[in-house]
Amino acid sequence: MVEAQVDRFFEVLADPTRRQVVQLLGEGPRRAGQLAVATGASSPAMSRHLRILLEAGLIADERVPDDARVRLFHLNPEPVVAVQAWLDQVQAHWRDNLGAFKRHVETREKR
């Protein structure tokens, strides 16, 4: 996984609407129209968000057999894992000293 890709993932996830889309697609595949309604975005706006998410590789689309007008979008697992890996790496140092950090965080349940 290239660093430039992680760069792009963060840029793409900076937009609240797109993060909402990612969140919704985490639950399962959705159509463009559904995503527009759920997020309160207009059709053109959603269309562009989806294109950006597609080009970044965060999501992918499938055609449904019954209605050729509809595209079903679903989440790609890899990018989410890549972003988590980056955060893990940032954490690495203070996570491994299970002194200062562990005391620091154990007030809240993690995971």
Added chain:
Amino acid sequence: MVEAQVDRFFEVLADPTRRQVVQLLGEGPRRAGQLAVATGASSPAMSRHLRILLEAGLIADERVPDDARVRLFHLNPEPVVAVQAWLDQVQAHWRDNLGAFKRHVETREKR
């Protein structure tokens, strides 16, 4: 942890220079000048990035006893954990079916 904060974290992390800063501060505390050199940013540019990171709560600063001109910056653990929590939640559905996704990811050790 409020959703609006996670919103802000992603916005702040969208900038490559600021992600570099976060990465460097993950290794340990650094001074503003060190961060400027390491990232190739100018002093004013770095100063602004640090202010943004401070206001978002991603980092904090300490004064060093010997030289009062110097501010040492260090990373706050909570925001990183919060972003990871968000990503975990997105993953939740396909992570819990330890079928498709587990096969998908088990090439890399996760935690």
Added chain:
DNA sequence: ACAATAGTTAACGAATGAGTGAACTATTGC
């Protein structure tokens, strides 16, 4: 054939955000 549905594309305007140069504050060393 025609209307409705699903979605995309293009052109425009407004807002946001990042970097720069110049001026400024505060502290340290001589």
Added chain:
DNA sequence: GCAATAGTTCACTCATTCGTTAACTATTGT
């Protein structure tokens, strides 16, 4: 006291990005 160091703030410019309206393609239903 004065120069150097460390860093911040301000005013400005440039580019990017987001949403909207309007027009368009493709498909389905009657």
